[in-house]
Amino acid sequence: MKAIAALIFLMLSTLPAAAQDNFWVQIEARQTLTGAQDRARDYARRLDDINGFYLGDGFYGIFIGPFDEAGATTTLNRLLGSGAIPPDSFVKNGQFFKQQFWPIGGRAQTAAAVPAAPANVTPPPPVASLPSDPLVASDETPQQARASEDALTRPQKEELQRALQWAGFYDAGIDGSFGRGTRTAMQAWQEANNQEPTGVLTTRQRDQLLDQYNSVLDGLNLRLVRDSASGIQMQIPTDVVSFTEYQPPFVRFEASGDVSEALVLFISQEGDAGKLVGLYEILQILDIVPTEGPRSITDTGFEIEGIGGGIHSYTRVTLQDDEIKGFMLVWPEGDGARRTRMLEVMQGSFERLPGSLNPNIVPASEDQAIDMVAGLAVRQPKLSRSGFYVSSDGIVVTTPEVIAGCERITLDREDDAEVIFEDIGLGLAILRPVENLSPIGVAAFQTGVPRLQDQIAVAGYPFNGVLSAPTLTFGQVVDIRGLTGDDTIKRLSILPQPSDAGGPVFDDTGAVLGMLLPRKDGNTRVLPPEVNFSLDAAQIIDRLTAEGIAIENSTIRGTISPVALTRKAADITVLVSCW
Numbered sequence: 350m351k352a353i354a355a356l357i358f359l360m361l362s363t364l365p366a367a368a369q370d371n372f373w374v375q376i377e378a379r380q381t382l383t384g385a386q387d388r389a390r391d392y393a394r395r396l397d398d399i400n401g402f403y404l405g406d407g408f409y410g411i412f413i414g415p416f417d418e419a420g421a422t423t424t425l426n427r428l429l430g431s432g433a434i435p436p437d438s439f440v441k442n443g444q445f446f447k448q449q450f451w452p453i454g455g456r457a458q459t460a461a462a463v464p465a466a467p468a469n470v471t472p473p474p475p476v477a478s479l480p481s482d483p484l485v486a487s488d489e490t491p492q493q494a495r496a497s498e499d500a501l502t503r504p505q506k507e508e509l510q511r512a513l514q515w516a517g518f519y520d521a522g523i524d525g526s527f528g529r530g531t532r533t534a535m536q537a538w539q540e541a542n543n544q545e546p547t548g549v550l551t552t553r554q555r556d557q558l559l560d561q562y563n564s565v566l567d568g569l570n571l572r573l574v575r576d577s578a579s580g581i582q583m584q585i586p587t588d589v590v591s592f593t594e595y596q597p598p599f600v601r602f603e604a605s606g607d608v609s610e611a612l613v614l615f616i617s618q619e620g621d622a623g624k625l626v627g628l629y630e631i632l633q634i635l636d637i638v639p640t641e642g643p644r645s646i647t648d649t650g651f652e653i654e655g656i657g658g659g660i661h662s663y664t665r666v667t668l669q670d671d672e673i674k675g676f677m678l679v680w681p682e683g684d685g686a687r688r689t690r691m692l693e694v695m696q697g698s699f700e701r702l703p704g705s706l707n708p709n710i711v712p713a714s715e716d717q718a719i720d721m722v723a724g725l726a727v728r729q730p731k732l733s734r735s736g737f738y739v740s741s742d743g744i745v746v747t748t749p750e751v752i753a754g755c756e757r758i759t760l761d762r763e764d765d766a767e768v769i770f771e772d773i774g775l776g777l778a779i780l781r782p783v784e785n786l787s788p789i790g791v792a793a794f795q796t797g798v799p800r801l802q803d804q805i806a807v808a809g810y811p812f813n814g815v816l817s818a819p820t821l822t823f824g825q826v827v828d829i830r831g832l833t834g835d836d837t838i839k840r841l842s843i844l845p846q847p848s849d850a851g852g853p854v855f856d857d858t859g860a861v862l863g864m865l866l867p868r869k870d871g872n873t874r875v876l877p878p879e880v881n882f883s884l885d886a887a888q889i890i891d892r893l894t895a896e897g898i899a900i901e902n903s904t905i906r907g908t909i910s911p912v913a914l915t916r917k918a919a920d921i922t923v924l925v926s927c928w
Contacts, residue, residue, distance in 0.1 A: 371415030373400070374425045375441045376434045378410045380571070382450060382556070383564040385409035389451040396433065401451030402443070409450060415443060489551040497552050498527070509555060512562035513538060515690060565690045573698060576600055579617035579706040581674055584698040586611070586691060596724040597708045598628070598673070610660050612637060612679035617706035620673040622648050628666065628673060629653070636726040637662050637679050640757065640928070650675070656682060663692060665699075672705045730762070730926035731755070735809035735819065735852035736780070737861070737921045739889075740898055743786030744769075746889055747851035747925045749778040750867050755927035760786070762926055770896055775837070776866050776884050777892060780925070790920030792853055793903035794886045795860030799826045804857050805841065807865050807883075808918035809849030819922040821915055822849060824879075826862075831882060838882045839863060845881060852922055854883045859917045860903030862886055 376392065379385035385401055389411050393399040396413060404410045413428070414421060421440045428434045489497065501509075503525040510531060513519035518541070519534035527535075536548040544554060570588035579600045589606035590613050600615035618624070629651045632638055639657035650667035661682045666675030678695060680688040712724060731754075736747030745760060749771050752758055758766045764786055770779040799805075806821045824843025831838045839862070841854070850867040863883035868876070893900050909917075 371443050372418045372421035373412035373414035373416070373441050373443050374421055374428070374434070374438055375410050375412050376438045378404065378408045379567075380407050380409070381563040381567055382409055382560040384567040385411060386451060387567075393452075396428075399451065401449065402446040403448045403450060404445070405447055410441075410446075411451070412441070412443075489553075491547050491549050494547070494549045494551045498549065498555075508562075509550070509558065510534075511693070512558050515562055515686075516558070562690070565687050566694070569687075569691060571691065571694055574602075575702070576615055577702065577704065578710075579615045579674070580672070580702040580704040581615045581617055581676070582698075582700040582702055583615070583676060584694050585613045594712055594724075595706065595710045596712045597706050597710050599725070600706065601724070608681060610679060610681045612677070614677040615706075616664075616666055616673070616675045616677065618673050618708065619671060619705050620668065621671060622668065625649075625651070625666070625668045625673055632664060632677075634727050634762075636728045637677070638664065638728075640728075658682075661685075661688060665696070669701065672701070674701055674705065675699075728928075730759070730813075730928050732927045733810065733813040733848050734850050734867075734925050735848060735865070736760070736923050736925040737808070737851075737853040737864070738788040738791045738923060739893060739900060740791055741787065743782040743788055744893075744898055745780040745782075745923055745925065746792075746864055746893075747778050747780060748776060748864070748867055749773045751851060751925050751927050752778050752780075753927070757928040759926045759928065760923050762924065766925075770892060772892070775888060775892075777864070777889060779892065779896060779898075788921065788923075790917065791901055792861040792921050793859070793901045793905070794890055795856055795858070795862055795903045796887055796890065798829060799839070799856060799862060801826060801828065805843070805862065806855045806914060806918070807841075807843060807845050807849055807852050808855065808922040809845065809852030809865065810922075810924045811846035811849050813848045818919050819852070819924075821911075821918055822846075824881075837885050837888050838866065839885060841865075841881045841883055842879050843881050844879050851925060853918070855914060855918065857908040857914075858903065858905045859909045859914055860905065864889060 377388055379388060389399055389401045392411060398413050400412050400414065402410055402412065413424060416424060418440070425438060425440055429436065429438065506525040506527065507523050510519055510523045510525070513531070513534040514523070516538060518537045519531065521530040532548040535550050536546045538558060539546045539550070539554065542557065550558065568588060569586035571584045572587045573582060573584050574587070575582040578595065581600070585602060589604060589608040589611045590602040591605040593601040593603040598616055598618035600617065602613040604611045620628070626646065629646050632653060633644070637655070637660065638653060639655035639660065639662070642654035642656040644653040645651060649669070650665070653664040655662040659682050660679055662677060662679040664675065664677040666673060676695065676699060678688075678692060732751055734748055734751035736745045738744065739746050745766065752768055752771065758768070758780065760766050760780070760782060765783040766780040767783055768778060769781045770777070803826045804823065805826055806823050808819045808821055810819055811822070822843055822845050824841050826839055827842045828840035830836050831840060845865060847867065850865055852865050853861045854863045854865055856862050863886045866882045866884055868881060890900055
């Protein structure tokens with residue numbers, strides 16, 4: 350068995366003389382050994398004389414041959430004409446070929462005459478599948494393995510540690526030092542791969558480990574993309590994304606393959622620490638940056654990871670020499686092995702070039718909307734309603750309709766809030782901000798009974814928060830009870846929008862008479878659109894008092910102008926959103 354292993358190693362590590370002296374038809378090249386072997390196997394099922402050689406720089410070539418130069422050219426033209434090989438195939442001299450990897454255990458042929466026609470062939474089985482001792486003997490002695498290991502550079506040793514870590518055998522730091530932890534991981538890898546557990550990887554075992562590490566990238570075609578307009582160079586998965594357009598500060602590479610969620614953004618703009626913070630805040634409201642996940646920011650850069658809704662996004666941006674540059678990768682949630690490995694390559698290859706993206710570039714598309722930033726959709730809540738502040742520490746009164754089934758509740762889409770009271774029957778919910786919040790103003794309640802036909806106004810966000818400030822809708826009090834005589838509500842004649850529900854109902858002095866309730870038409874009864882109801886202020890005050898929340902009563906007796914009422918409404922009304 351050891352003799353067979355030594356022979357195999359000799360064949361893999363020695364370049365056949367025939368490859369140096371002959372010409373070949375190159376039909377494909379891959380960046381991983383596993384991927385190249387798989388493609389060579391596919392070709393060998395329908396074409397004769399398939400061979401594979403390592404070309405250096407991480408590429409494995411698949412060839413037909415060998416031939417003399419004229420024979421290679423004739424074969425290339427004939428196979429191209431029949432469509433049997435890719436259209437970008439070409440003739441290549443074998444003088445710089447390195448190790449042969451296909452056929453497994455085979456050797457290159459000498460120059461041959463042009464075959465008459467392609468024929469199906471069955472490749473020889475891999476040597477590892479031959480029935481023998483279940484433990485594969487080492488191809489090098491421990492002394493030889495250590496000697497070849499000593500010749501590795503520190504980056505090469507770090508890459509081996511990363512490969513062991515990715516494979517789940519190593520959990521310590523990536524330092525290029527092969528201590529006890531690394532040796533234990535190597536031994537565990539050898540045992541898992543049916544190799545002699547020496548704790549020292551041989552040359553072939555290191556290649557196998559790195560091949561496993563890189564094989565997850567098959568089908569992505571990571572290539573170095575240089576974009577002079579943005580001043581960024583980085584490897585991206587060109588088989589699944591392609592350039593779409595410039596949308597400053599982004600260069601967009603959208604899905605073009607079978608990974609529909611894939612998206613790569615180059616991020617580039619001039620700026621300082623203030624603009625860096627602004628970009629950090631803006632990115633977090635995008636649909637492609639879910640709210641769950643770690644994120645951090647310093648004076649010189651930030652990282653944002655967003656997980657949820659079927660995607661996993663990662664953003665890294667740095668500030669250097671008054672230029673803000675970075676990238677974002679959006680990938681399907683759950684494809685962690687491929688995403689992690691690809692992200693390592695992208696991070697390692699990222700390079701800043703001179704210049705930054707011109708902010709005046711006109712995008713190719715005409716996508717312009719208030720719910721988009723540079724062509725990217727802003728994350729939208731499931732439901733938005735209105736509410737109003739009732740205490741100086743930010744306690745909010747709203748409708749229970751807006752808090753049903755929420756993973757997250759926000760005030761003005763920025764501040765998180767939690768529910769401290771809910772009564773669906775009464776139609777009241779009370780929220781408290783998670784962090785300290787000091788509103789500009791709070792509601793001043795009027796507990797007196799209004800007169801019929803008194804003018805009232807409802808403050809709210811009628812279009813689910815599209816407008817940046819609340820608006821007033823005017824109407825009248827038409828009854829101090831509901832249609833069934835319920836004295837906890839008042840009947841109004843007013844035409845609000847659904848998202849106005851939960852907003853404060855003002856009298857003409859600016860005092861709050863109650864809270865607008867959502868419309869509840871029955872299955873067989875639909876009320877006229879102007880018939881709406883408000884929860885009486887006394888009911889709200891009772892609940893707030895029971896919760897230990899001090900309220901403010903109105904002391905104003907005279908009417909105030911519409912301008913003053915609008916200003917008061919803007920101070921106390923808040924957009925409540927369910928996410």
